[in-house]
Structure formats: structure tokens, C-alpha cells
Amino acid sequence: MRKYLKIPAQVLLSFIFFHGGPVFATDFSPEVTFRSMTGFVFLNALPGSTGEDDQTHFIITGVSDPSISAEEAPGGIVQLREPPGRRVFPACVAISRSMEVLRATNCNDGLITYFTLLPASNGAVQIKSLNTGVCLVGTEGEGIPSTGDCTETDLTVSPDHLWFIAPPFSAAHMSPLT
Structure with missing residues (x-):
């Protein structure tokens, strides 16, 4: 009987898409949308959104900050x-000290624009502000979205605190008839 090496699909895909070769030498940050498990759609046009498709798109950008420990940001920054x-100007989502969700016109404002993603067992995440907790x-x-206390124990997390990171949606188009 032959024995085969089982390699998870994620590992194979990472070699195919993120091998670091010259084809992938540019910084690629795909656009995503955030939907809570209650169906809420997070709009990026803060404030005054009209719900256009491009107002639902975000880019998640990783940040390196040696002043923040892994315990403070278990899901990275x-x-x-x-x-x-x-x-x-580049605009980022920010949380003020008064817990208001706003647009920062300077993404170099540091902690006010920093978040960590806390994974849940169902594939969703909590989005935690490193500025306010x-x-x-x-x-x-x-x-x-509004803000609320995070659930960082093994307790059940409320669906309105859980977010799915999904591909961006856009208007559907009919295929031409042939």
C-alpha cells in the first residue's frame, strides 16, 4: 500500500500565490468588505455614505510597531x-478616545488607527481597536459600526461583534447573448 504525503490546501495555495518570485514582487493588497454576522455592511465613507459598492471596500494593511506587544495585539496590527x-489623502478607520468611529486623514496617526483581529471558531473575527480596547x-x-466591549474569553461571542472578511462586491452585469 502506498503512502502519500498529505499537504493542506492552504499550504499549496501559499506556495502558488505567495512564493515571493518576481511575478509577485509588487505589494498586493486586495480589497475586502466587512459584514457582521447580523448582516450589517461596514461602509468606508465616514460619514455620509450612500451605500455605493466602492464605499464597502477596504484594504487591510499590516503594520509593524515595536511598542505594541504580541499580548496586546494577538492577531497582529x-x-x-x-x-x-x-x-x-490616504484615509483609515480610527477610533477616538470617546469611542467614536471616524476617518483619520493621516494613516500615520499610530494607535488611533491600529486594530487587531481576534479570530473566532467559525471563521469570523472581532475587530479590536488598540487605541481604546x-x-x-x-x-x-x-x-x-458602533463600539462595544470585546469578548476575549471562551464565552460565546455575540453575532453583532463578529465580522466576516469577504471579497468586495460590485454591481452584477449581464453576459452578452451570443
């Missing part, structure tokens, strides 16, 4: 940025 080209909460509809 990330910024939630608007995709380039929408404004003349609160998590983003989305109840229903679309818009700007």
Missing part, C-alpha cells in the same frame, strides 16, 4: 484603509 484613488459592533443594515 492592522489598519483598515480606504482603497487608493478615492481621495487625495473596544470592538466594532454591527447590528443591522449598513453604515458605520
Whole structure:
């Protein structure tokens, strides 16, 4: 009987897509959308969103900051940025000390724009602000999430605290009839 080496699909895909060769020499940050498990859609046009497709797109950018320990940011340090080209300045999601979700016009503002992603067992994440220690909460509809206490124990996490990171959605188009 032959024995085969079992290699998880994630490992194979990482070799195919992230091998670091010259084809992948440029920085590639795909656009994503955030949906809470309650169906809430996080809009990036803070404030004054009209729900256009491009207003649901974000880029998750990894950040290195030696002043933040792994215990403070177990999911790494990330910024939630608007995709380039929408404004003349790079805009990031930020949480003020008064727990208000806002747009930072300077993504170099540090802690106010830093988040960590806390994974859940169902594939979703909590999005925790490293500035205030609160998590983003989305109840229903679309818009700007509110904030609430994170659940960092083995307790069940409320669905409005859990976010799925999904591919960006855009308008559907009919295929031409042939």
C-alpha cells in the first residue's frame, strides 16, 4: 500500500500565490468588505455614505510597531484603509478616545488607527481597536459600526461583534447573448 504525503490546501495555495518570485514582487493588497454576522455592511465613507459598492471596500494593511506587544495585539496590527484613488489623502478607520468611529486623514496617526483581529471558531473575527480596547459592533443594515466591549474569553461571542472578511462586491452585469 502506498503512502502519500498529505499537504493542506492552504499550504499549496501559499506556495502558488505567495512564493515571493518576481511575478509577485509588487505589494498586493486586495480589497475586502466587512459584514457582521447580523448582516450589517461596514461602509468606508465616514460619514455620509450612500451605500455605493466602492464605499464597502477596504484594504487591510499590516503594520509593524515595536511598542505594541504580541499580548496586546494577538492577531497582529492592522489598519483598515480606504482603497487608493478615492481621495487625495490616504484615509483609515480610527477610533477616538470617546469611542467614536471616524476617518483619520493621516494613516500615520499610530494607535488611533491600529486594530487587531481576534479570530473566532467559525471563521469570523472581532475587530479590536488598540487605541481604546473596544470592538466594532454591527447590528443591522449598513453604515458605520458602533463600539462595544470585546469578548476575549471562551464565552460565546455575540453575532453583532463578529465580522466576516469577504471579497468586495460590485454591481452584477449581464453576459452578452451570443
